[in-house]
Structures are given as C-alpha cells and as structure tokens.
Amino acid sequence: MEGVIVGLILAALVWFGTSALKRKQRKVVETSVEFQLQLQLPPGPPCWPVVGNIFQLGWSPHESFAQLARKYGPIMTLWLGSMCTVVISSSEVARDMFKNHDVVLAGRKIYEAMKDDYGHEGSLITSQYGHHWKMLRRLSTTEFFVMSRLDAMQGVRRKCIDRMVHFIEEAGGGGASIDIGRFFFLMAFNLIGNLIFSKDLLEPESMRGQKFFYHAGKVMELAGKPNAADFLPFLRWLDPQGIKRKSQSHIKRAFEIAGCFIKERMESRRDDCRCADQDKRKDFLDVLLEFREGGVNGTYSFSPRTINVIVFEMFAAGTDTTTSTLEWAMAELLHSPKTLHKVQAELRSKIEPNKKLEEKDMEDLHYLKAVIKETLRLHPPLPFLVPHMAMDSCxxxxxxxxxxxxxxxxxxxxxxxxxxxxxxxxxKPERFMEGSKRDYKGHQFEFIPFGSGRRMCPAVPLASRVLPLALGSLLHAFDWVLADGIEAQDMDMTEKMGITLRKALPLRVKPSPFKGHATV
Known part of the structure; x- marks a missing residue:
C-alpha cells in the first residue's frame, strides 16, 4: 500500500513538474515571439523606462512628431508611457492605411476624460467600429447631413451668419477692436442649436443656453489637456489632475440641460400630434425622437442617454472646429494683405451692391473656396484627426x-x-486654382483635414457650406485691420494645442462696414 502511495506522489510530482516546465517553455516561446514582433515595430526614437517618449512631445506635439519623422521615417513608433503609438506622417503611408487597413485600424483610442460608466452609448466619435457604430453613421449620413435636409436648412445658416454680422457691427462700432474668434464661436454654437433645437441657445434671456454653453466649453477645454492617467495606467484610479472627474461633472450638467430641452420637445410633439400639424419642418431632435419611438422602420430604439450623447457630441464637434478654421482663415488673410484684397475683390465684383452673399453664389467664388482649402491645409482643426486604434494585430x-x-x-x-x-x-490659395482638382473628400491623401475612410468626419457636407459662407459674409460686409496698430509682418501666428489647433493669441481686429454691403 505504501508503495502505491509513494508511486502516486511521484507521479503527481512528475506531472506537476512536467506541466510547470511546459508552461515555462511556452512562456519563453511566447516572450521570444513577442520580442521578435517588437523588433518588427516601425522605427522610432529611444525611450525612457516608464515614461517612454513623453518628454519628447514638447508643447506642440504635431510639430515634435513631424521633426522626429524626418529622422525615423513617415511611419514610426513612439511610447507615450505604456501606450504604444504609431505615427503616420506622409500621404503614401496614409493611403496604405485608409485603402488597405481601414477596417482593422478603425477602432478608437479613448482617453480617460471621455470614459464613464455608460461606455460609449450613442457616440459616433468614440464608439468602437461595429454594428452600433454603423447604425449611428448611417443615421448621420441619411438623416442629418443628407443634401435634401441641408438644402431645407439653408435659411437657418443664413440667419445665424446674419446675426453674427450684426453683432460684429455693434461690437466694432466707433473703431473698437474685437476678438473675432468669439463671434465665430457664438455663430457656430447657435447654428448647431438651431439645427438641433430650432432655437438660438445663446440669447441674453436664455440662462439654460448660457449654462449649456459653459459646460460644453469646459468639457472641450479638459479634453484637450494632456492627462498623465492616459499614459501611465497605474495613475488611472488616482486621476491626479482631476481631468476625468471634472469632465464627467460638466458632461452630467450639460446632459441635464439638454434633457430639459428634449423633454419640452416631446411635450410639444404630443401637442402637435393632437393638432394634426404635419407641416412643421423637422430638425435633428425631431429625427432623434423618432428613433426613440422605434425608428423610421422600427429597427432601432434610442434611449434618452443616447440622444443626449448625440446632441452633446454635435456641439462639441461642430463648434471648436468651425471656430478654429475661420479664425485661422482671417489670420492668414490679414497676414497676407494682397491675398485679402484679392478675395475681397472677387466677392465685391461677383455680388451686386447692397446684396448679401448667398450659398448659391459659391459656384462663382473660386478664390474664396481656395482660401478655405488653403487654411485647412495649413491649419487642420484636428492635427492628428481623432486617434485610431488597431482592433487586431496587422x-x-x-x-x-x-x-x-x-x-x-x-x-x-x-x-x-x-x-x-x-x-x-x-x-497660397492659388495652389487650389488653375484647374486643381484637390478637395477634402478623403480621396487625395496629401489633403485629408477631415480624415478618410470609414471614420471620416460625416459633417463635411455641412462644413463645406458654412465655412465659405461665414468667411465670405464677413469679408464682403467689412474692411478689416489689425488692432493695436500691429502690422501684418508682426503678427503672432503661434499655434496652441487643445481639442483643436487654435491661435495661441486670439485674433483682435477692427471691422469697418463696407458701404456697398446690404444691412442686416
């Protein structure tokens, strides 16, 4: 009996020893394979333990990465703490990415500021590529940014831009200088408010609109700040800069305000049904509420939170990007007076005296559209786009x-x-003239300010209408000079990295009404 027991013990020891040896060998093999694969990563600069290449970013990471790319190549690896990051810096590699690896690289890298307990329900920007994201994308392209709806809302865009012109005329009266970016932001915010809620949110009497504006702005400010917790996972639970805690607090407040608007609309819709009012023009919120009630074909059903997320995301994505592009366009024109005079001459020769610029006029304003394209080339709103993530190895x-x-x-x-x-x-806007076919629709990879492939910005049709109309209206309505006696050659053109690429110093200008312009 003792011999049997000893035999069983020896057999067990042999079994455990063999298993442990196999596990160790497998681990060695896996480590060796992983090491070999690590050697196949794109080249990159040496990095420090723990922090990686973080200290090589500088205050303008897009510039720092461009400088490193000159040494290490158009596809390179950087370690931002423990986060493996591949940076693409040439049109050739971008073409390969979007044409041949678009699906596998269609994931999203989500930073701590935008993470919460609800996942990414309703978010077109942060949802991972899959069935839910495809449904949201289809909604945006077939309901929000489809040409028929954009055509129907032409008057809304015209009204918001007219009000911007009026506010600038009031604020700049008597030769006063203004922060032009502030007026661009107010116009963009009210434009999104009208597209979604059919109302200006930044009216003096609208305290809720002012609060929504404040909380949305704080979220965008926090999302643009570098966060150590994104790069060093052991800091996530601590949230040492308080970025996640603060951003989620402001998102919650913004959702509460948006919820009030949505509740009012739902009550209004019930009243409209009782009155059998079928002629009311639908805005984006009406479309979303139809999906809350089962969707057009009864296929999808949105929760209240999904609608909140979509509404908030439209404000976040549509205001800062529009503002930064228009402010940079004005800055570049004032920095190049000959170009400014050339685009104003085109506007004033094509638009009859005492007439306002209309969207239908854009077909004849080739130089104005070239100015917008050249601005987007030099100053893309998101210098890295929204970060992609590899959903699988490739x-x-x-x-x-x-x-x-x-x-x-x-x-x-x-x-x-x-x-x-x-x-x-x-x-040099002229590079987009003379029969140039370069556009920003995502097919010419040397010029992709709105991205390319599946995750390209769906609001390009709206941006292509708003940007030239807003800029052209101001160039047609006013003559412009820099404030404080600054000369064009002395302008500060430094960039400031946030959620978008803004001017480090706000552009201060003096508007002088053009006599041949129609009054608003």
Missing amino acids: KMQGYYIPKETQVLVNVWAIGRDPNSWEDPLTF
Missing part, C-alpha cells in the same frame, strides 16, 4: 502593428510635406 508597410496600438495620422505634417506641396509653408 502588418503595414512591412511593420508589425500590435493590437490596441494607438495610430495617429499627422495631417498637419502631411499638409506641409514638401514632397507633396510646392513652397509648403506659404499661404
């Missing part, structure tokens, strides 16, 4: 891209690449 350009790698497309560097653009640092 090979690109012969290099290994591990699963969950963050992928940044440096469209700022691509737009200034001397291999694609002649005299790339000069503001």
Whole structure:
C-alpha cells in the first residue's frame, strides 16, 4: 500500500513538474515571439523606462512628431508611457492605411476624460467600429447631413451668419477692436442649436443656453489637456489632475440641460400630434425622437442617454472646429494683405451692391473656396484627426502593428510635406486654382483635414457650406485691420494645442462696414 502511495506522489510530482516546465517553455516561446514582433515595430526614437517618449512631445506635439519623422521615417513608433503609438506622417503611408487597413485600424483610442460608466452609448466619435457604430453613421449620413435636409436648412445658416454680422457691427462700432474668434464661436454654437433645437441657445434671456454653453466649453477645454492617467495606467484610479472627474461633472450638467430641452420637445410633439400639424419642418431632435419611438422602420430604439450623447457630441464637434478654421482663415488673410484684397475683390465684383452673399453664389467664388482649402491645409482643426486604434494585430508597410496600438495620422505634417506641396509653408490659395482638382473628400491623401475612410468626419457636407459662407459674409460686409496698430509682418501666428489647433493669441481686429454691403 505504501508503495502505491509513494508511486502516486511521484507521479503527481512528475506531472506537476512536467506541466510547470511546459508552461515555462511556452512562456519563453511566447516572450521570444513577442520580442521578435517588437523588433518588427516601425522605427522610432529611444525611450525612457516608464515614461517612454513623453518628454519628447514638447508643447506642440504635431510639430515634435513631424521633426522626429524626418529622422525615423513617415511611419514610426513612439511610447507615450505604456501606450504604444504609431505615427503616420506622409500621404503614401496614409493611403496604405485608409485603402488597405481601414477596417482593422478603425477602432478608437479613448482617453480617460471621455470614459464613464455608460461606455460609449450613442457616440459616433468614440464608439468602437461595429454594428452600433454603423447604425449611428448611417443615421448621420441619411438623416442629418443628407443634401435634401441641408438644402431645407439653408435659411437657418443664413440667419445665424446674419446675426453674427450684426453683432460684429455693434461690437466694432466707433473703431473698437474685437476678438473675432468669439463671434465665430457664438455663430457656430447657435447654428448647431438651431439645427438641433430650432432655437438660438445663446440669447441674453436664455440662462439654460448660457449654462449649456459653459459646460460644453469646459468639457472641450479638459479634453484637450494632456492627462498623465492616459499614459501611465497605474495613475488611472488616482486621476491626479482631476481631468476625468471634472469632465464627467460638466458632461452630467450639460446632459441635464439638454434633457430639459428634449423633454419640452416631446411635450410639444404630443401637442402637435393632437393638432394634426404635419407641416412643421423637422430638425435633428425631431429625427432623434423618432428613433426613440422605434425608428423610421422600427429597427432601432434610442434611449434618452443616447440622444443626449448625440446632441452633446454635435456641439462639441461642430463648434471648436468651425471656430478654429475661420479664425485661422482671417489670420492668414490679414497676414497676407494682397491675398485679402484679392478675395475681397472677387466677392465685391461677383455680388451686386447692397446684396448679401448667398450659398448659391459659391459656384462663382473660386478664390474664396481656395482660401478655405488653403487654411485647412495649413491649419487642420484636428492635427492628428481623432486617434485610431488597431482592433487586431496587422502588418503595414512591412511593420508589425500590435493590437490596441494607438495610430495617429499627422495631417498637419502631411499638409506641409514638401514632397507633396510646392513652397509648403506659404499661404497660397492659388495652389487650389488653375484647374486643381484637390478637395477634402478623403480621396487625395496629401489633403485629408477631415480624415478618410470609414471614420471620416460625416459633417463635411455641412462644413463645406458654412465655412465659405461665414468667411465670405464677413469679408464682403467689412474692411478689416489689425488692432493695436500691429502690422501684418508682426503678427503672432503661434499655434496652441487643445481639442483643436487654435491661435495661441486670439485674433483682435477692427471691422469697418463696407458701404456697398446690404444691412442686416
């Protein structure tokens, strides 16, 4: 009996020893394979333990990455703490990414500021690629930004821009200087408010609108701040900068206010049904509420939170990007007086005296549209787009891209690449004239300010209408000079990185009404 017991013990020891040895061998093999794959990552600069390459970012990471790319190549690896990041800096690699690896790299890297207990319900920007995201994308392209709806809301855009012109005329009376970016932001915010709620949210008597504006602005400010918890996972529970806690607090407040607007609309819809009012023009909120009630075909049903997220995201995505582009356009024109005079001459020769600029006039305003394109080339609103993430491991350009790698497309560097653009640092709208077919629809990879592929910005049709109309209206309505006696050559054109790429110093200008312009 003792012999049997000893035999069983020896057998067990042999079994455990063999299993442990196999596990160790497997771990060694896996580690070896992982090490070999690590050697196949795109090249990149040496990094420090724990912090990686964080201290090589500088205050303008898009510029720092562009400088590193000159040494390490158009596809390179950086370690932001423990976050493996691949940076793409040329049109050739961008073409390969969006044409050949678009699906596998269609994931989203979500930073701590935008994480909460609800996941990413309703978010077109932060939802991972899949069935839910496809449904949201289809909604945006077939209901929100479809041409028929944009055409129907032409008067809304005209009204918001007319009010901006009026406010600027009032604020700049008597030769006073103004912060032009503030007026662009108010116009963009009220435009989104009208598209969604059919009302200006920033009226003096609208305290709820003012509060929504405040909380939405704070979220955008916090989302643009570098957060140590994103790069060093052991800090996530601590949230040392308080960015996640603060951003979620402001999001909650904004959702509460949006919820009040939504509740009022639902009550109004019930009244409209009782009155059999079928002629009322639908805004975006009406469309969302139809989906809350089962969708057009009864396929999807939105929760109240999903609607809140979609509403908030439209404000977040539509205000800062519009503001930064228009402010940079004005800055570049004032920095280049000859270009300013040329675009104003086009406007004033094409638009009859005492007439306002209309969307139908855009077909004849080629130089104005070229100014917008040139601004987007030099100053893309999101210099890295929204961060992509590898949903699975893949090979690109012969290099290994591990699963969950963050992928940044440096469209700022691509737009200034001397291999694609002649005299790339000069503001020269003429490059988009003379029969140029370059556009920002995502097919010409040297010029992708709105991205490309599946996750390209769906609001491009709206932006392509608002940007030239807003800029052209101000250039037609006023003559402009810099405030404080600053000369064009002395302008500060420094960039400031936030959620978008803004001017470090706000653009202060003096508007002088043009006599041949129609009064608002």
